[in-house]
Amino acid sequence: MRAIDHTKNIIELENIFYSYDGIEEVLRNISFNIHKGDYLGIIGPNGGGKTTLLKIMLGLLPPTKGQVKLFGQPIRSFKDWYKIGYVPQKAAYFDASFPVNVEEVVSMGTYARRGLFHFSTKEDAEKVHKALEQVEMVPYKKRMVGDLSGGQQQRVFIARALAAEPEIIFLDEPTVGVDIKTQEQFYLLLQKLNKQLDLTLVLISHELDVVARETTEIACINRTLISYCTPKELIRAGGLENLYGKELKYILHNHGGLIA
Amino acid sequence: MLDLFSYSFIVRGFEAGIIVALIAPLIGMFLVLRRYSLIADTLSHVSLAGVAIGLFFHINPLLTAITTAVISSVAIERLRLSKRVYGESALAIFLSGSLAIAIVIISLAHGFNVDLFNYLFGSIVTVKQTDVYIIGSLGLFVLIAIVAFYKELVYLTFDEESAAVSGIPTRFINILLIVLAALTVSVAIPIVGVLLIAALIVIPVVTALQFRKSFAGTIVIAEFLSVFSVIAGIVVSFYLNLSSGGTIVLISLLLFLISLLITRL
Numbered sequence: 001m002r003a004i005d006h007t008k009n010i011i012e013l014e015n016i017f018y019s020y021d022g023i024e025e026v027l028r029n030i031s032f033n034i035h036k037g038d039y040l041g042i043i044g045p046n047g048g049g050k051t052t053l054l055k056i057m058l059g060l061l062p063p064t065k066g067q068v069k070l071f072g073q074p075i076r077s078f079k080d081w082y083k084i085g086y087v088p089q090k091a092a093y094f095d096a097s098f099p100v101n102v103e104e105v106v107s108m109g110t111y112a113r114r115g116l117f118h119f120s121t122k123e124d125a126e127k128v129h130k131a132l133e134q135v136e137m138v139p140y141k142k143r144m145v146g147d148l149s150g151g152q153q154q155r156v157f158i159a160r161a162l163a164a165e166p167e168i169i170f171l172d173e174p175t176v177g178v179d180i181k182t183q184e185q186f187y188l189l190l191q192k193l194n195k196q197l198d199l200t201l202v203l204i205s206h207e208l209d210v211v212a213r214e215t216t217e218i219a220c221i222n223r224t225l226i227s228y229c230t231p232k233e234l235i236r237a238g239g240l241e242n243l244y245g246k247e248l249k250y251i252l253h254n255h256g257g258l259i260a
Numbered sequence: 261m262l263d264l265f266s267y268s269f270i271v272r273g274f275e276a277g278i279i280v281a282l283i284a285p286l287i288g289m290f291l292v293l294r295r296y297s298l299i300a301d302t303l304s305h306v307s308l309a310g311v312a313i314g315l316f317f318h319i320n321p322l323l324t325a326i327t328t329a330v331i332s333s334v335a336i337e338r339l340r341l342s343k344r345v346y347g348e349s350a351l352a353i354f355l356s357g358s359l360a361i362a363i364v365i366i367s368l369a370h371g372f373n374v375d376l377f378n379y380l381f382g383s384i385v386t387v388k389q390t391d392v393y394i395i396g397s398l399g400l401f402v403l404i405a406i407v408a409f410y411k412e413l414v415y416l417t418f419d420e421e422s423a424a425v426s427g428i429p430t431r432f433i434n435i436l437l438i439v440l441a442a443l444t445v446s447v448a449i450p451i452v453g454v455l456l457i458a459a460l461i462v463i464p465v466v467t468a469l470q471f472r473k474s475f476a477g478t479i480v481i482a483e484f485l486s487v488f489s490v491i492a493g494i495v496v497s498f499y500l501n502l503s504s505g506g507t508i509v510l511i512s513l514l515l516f517l518i519s520l521l522i523t524r525l
Contacts, residue, residue: 058425081427088422098293100418101474108415112426120411144472164426 008036009072010168010200011057016066018052026052028224030066034168039194039201041211044221050204051089053221054172057202058086071167082112085161085169087154089176094153096146102156103141106131109163124163131162134197135189151182158189168200169193175210187214264498273384273451273494273504275392279399280448280460281490285468285482286406287444288461290437292469293417298348299336299438300458302355303445306332308454309358310446311379312365321379322391326398326446332358333442337435382453382505384494395447402440409436414475451490452505459509464489467516470523485515 011034018027027049034040044050055061056068059075068075071083109131110124132138135155140148145156154174161169171190175183191214193199205211211218212231220226227234264270291297310328314321332354339350366376378386387395406413412433415423424430441461448457468482493508500507 060421060424079427081425084425086422086425088419094419097469097472098418099469099473099475099478100414104414104475105418108411108418108422108426111411111415111428114411142474144474146472160422 009033010036010038010070012067012069012072013057014067014069016053016056016063016068018049018056018061018064022064026223027056027063027221030221030225032219032225032228034200034202036167036200037194037198038217039190039215040203040217040219041215042202042204042219042221043206043208043211044226046206048222050206050221051172054170054202054204058084058170082164083167085109085164085166087157087161087169087171087174089172089174094145098146100145101141102132102137102143102145102148102159103128105145105156106159106163109160112164127163127165128159131159134162134193135159149182150178151186154178154186155189158193162193166199168202170202170204172204173206174203175205175207183210190214264495269385269387270494270498272387272389272392274491276387276395277384277451277490277494277504277508278487279395280444280451281487282483283399283402283406283444284448284457284460285464285486286479287402287437287441288465289475289479289482290413290417291441292462292465297458297462298351299333299441300445300461302336302351302358303329303333303442304449304454304457305355305362306358306442307446307449308379309361309365311376311449311454312362315375316365316369320390320394321375322394322446322450325449326394326443328358329442329446330439333438334435337438341431378453379449380453380455381503382449382451382456382508384451384497384504386450391450395450398443398447402443405436405440409433413437452508456505456509459512460486460489463509463512463516467512467519470516470519472523485512489515 013033014031016027016030017025019025030053042050042053052061056063057070059068059070059078059081070078071080106128107120107124110120110127114120114124129138132141135158137152137155137159140152140156145153148156158169175186178186187210190201190203194201201215203211203215212234216230217228218231218234219228288297288300291299307325307329310325311321313319313328314324317324336350336354339345339353340347345353375386412423412428415426415428416430416433420430444461445457448460452460464482464486465478467485468478471478471481473481489508489512493511494504496502496511497504497507
């Protein structure tokens with residue numbers, strides 16, 4: 001496992017607080033950076049604030065307190081959204097009867113670079129094709145997305161993110177509802193993107209075993225940042241219960257992977 | 261068939277009808293897929309209040325209908341966004357509220373002549389030459405706006421959150437869609453009438469969805485169904501002396517039933 005590369009910060013979180021209606025505190029004083037080339041896993045129990053933190057990093061929610069910087073710029077003045085890819089959790093549950101084919105979904109990825117009043121070009125079509133090649137879905141170009149399997153749909157959503165030629169991709173619980181074999185192929189694909197294309201990846205998951213096996217850095221969130229380390233350090237730290245508390249111990253017991 | 265075109269009101273009806281037939285499914289596609297079909301109904305009732313205001317003050321009712329619908333559409337969207345009421349409740353408030361306004365104005369005027377009936381159920385006889393110009397220019401505006409913002413509208417309809425992350429101004433696009441819906445509904449009133457316009461916006465799209473084609477493919481099918489329904493509806497209503505709005509909607513419903521049968525097989 002390589003050491004954390006501190007050379008270039010892509011995302012900087014400084015003392016992030018978030019509370020709904022100023023009453024219920026969901027996130028407390030979270031600070032960490034995501035560096036270029038990282039494959040960061042964000043883990044934590046359900047309801048621990050992972051998704052809220054993700055939404056703050058994506059600019060979908062403003063933090064109650066604290067600052068987010070994307071590529072060195074404060075999030076409010078950030079304009080280069082094409083640099084940020086997003087594979088939503090919803091991908092696993094989207095409306096199967098929605099009339100859209102694979103090519104149309106992947107094309108959406110090119111919109112961010114185009115801006116308003118610009119029509120798709122030949123260059124965009126090439127980007128779409130390239131993205132489909134990267135996820136090995138070219139033969140499915142004209143197929144309806146609703147007719148594909150869960151794993152294939154997930155690849156289409158990855159391709160959509162890739163078509164924007166981003167520098168970082170956020171994946172929110174991407175393998176929910178996908179069988180084990182498909183999951184393995186999916187994580188192989190993510191490894192390939194991280195290593196061969198130098199893409200920075202942020203994987204949000206409640207499955208600690210998967211995150212520990214796949215990623216190079218782990219941020220554990222339960223309302224606050226409990227730890228930020230490499231998977232090795234996490235194991236070496238021993239006493240996982242001390243680090244994570246009872247809820248995560250429960251997750252560990254249910255998924256096994258790390259303790260063994 | 262030729263004698264049909266010797267009547268200038270029929271020619272005007274065709275002109276206005278085909279414009280409406282072209283833009284209705286374009287808007288309908290986005291409304292149906294966003295589970296927002298009811299907005300068409302609400303905006304048509306709001307337009308009725310506009311028609312009543314126009315008839316009362318002797319202004320062109322089409323113009324007052326357009327103005328009221330557009331202003332209300334923005335108000336509905338703001339009310340929905342404020343989250344002080346549920347989205348559907350916002351629609352219900354505007355639907356019944358504007359119907360109440362329409363009825364009060366009508367009773368103030370001690371009833372209008374046959375005109376109002378024509379606006380309720382649609383009649384191509386109502387379409388004046390000025391109306392054709394208004395419908396034509398607004399129809400063109402709606403068409404251009406949809407073409408210009410097509411990719412943003414598609415992305416937002418499919419996945420609003422990802423669209424927002426990719427930097428699409430979702431608030432603006434949402435307001436744009438609802439204003440375009442208001443324009444479409446109000447210009448369609450002379451042809452299909454307040455009570456039936458929602459059908460023309462929704463039914464061809466729902467029919468086209470049965471064929472399970474791509475987004476663009478579905479729009480093309482809906483366009484053909486819509487234009488066919490309007491042309492056939494006007495021709496049939498002329499020869500059988502029926503209400504044009506009702507006939508158009510019945511033909512589009514017939515096409516829907518046929519599509520259910522075909523896609524089942």
